[in-house]
Amino acid sequence: MLRGPHGAPQWPDGVVGSITHCAGYRAAVVAHATRFRLLGVDAEPRAALPPGILETIVLPGERSWARDLRAGSPGVHWDRLLFCVKETVHRSWYPATARWLGFEDARIFVDPVAGTFSARILVPTPLRRQGRPISRLSGRWLVGEGLVPAALATPCDPCSAPGARRPCAGCRVPPRPRWPGGRDLPPTKNEKLPPQHGGG
Structure with missing residues (x-):
């Protein structure tokens, strides 16, 4: 698999996918472009972010919910989960648009009970689904043995x-x-x- 200018994998025509790796874990998701418009996956170690990283990725509203969830569920590293979800969104966005999506360009909300997340894209989007701009993405996350993975999949327009x-x-x-x-x-x-x- 060849790399693009920013290190993203160069998928063959008609294929969408995403890859991730961290210590002790590797994963890839692949699908036909006739079925999915966006695919993203990321996995991070189950540990707090290094000092100073959170301040570079977090938006004000995200800081608020992360603080509240940390107080209610201190066993989950919510800062690491936020980073993981933002990476997942970016990994799905760049291959589909060839446009960089910064940490500040997507606002994340996490549902701690359902294990889901939503992302609102804060920059103009060239993507459409059923004639409407794709400005919101959603996916799932979990906290496992030593890992915090997240993934999203946005279906393509139904051709039928x-x-x-x-x-x-x-x-x-x-x-x-x-x-x-x-x-x-x-x-x-x-x-x-x-x-x-x-x-x-």
């Missing part, structure tokens, strides 16, 4: 939506391989053909 006539730019079905002469190759044994739009 009623009235849809052609897929969005990020959701086009790649052309099927063909025999010489133009006939389609038959699907492989386990392959399912993606839904197609009616009309042209």
Whole structure:
């Protein structure tokens, strides 16, 4: 897997994915671009952030909920979780937009009971889903043995939506391989053909 200018993996055309690694843990998520527009994953050690790091990533509202959650659940390093979620959002955003997303460009809210998070993107977004800007992302997190992982997945536009006539730019079905002469190759044994739009 080749690296891009900022170190992000260069996924093949028609593929979206995300990778992460920390001491003792490696993970990757991969999917067809016909199914997901954004994928992000990050894993961090279950430990407090080093001194001075929180101040460089936190927004005022995030500091408030992190402080409240720390008081109620001191066994969770909420500063590390906030960092992990922001990394997850960035890892999903950059491959889809080729635009840098800073820590201050996404406001995070964490649900400590459901194990979920939401992220509001605070910069103009070029991404659309069903005609609307993608300005909010959501995902899940957990605290495990020595690890704090988080992940998010944003589905692509449903290509079989009623009235849809052609897929969005990020959701086009790649052309099927063909025999010489133009006939389609038959699907492989386990392959399912993606839904197609009616009309042209």
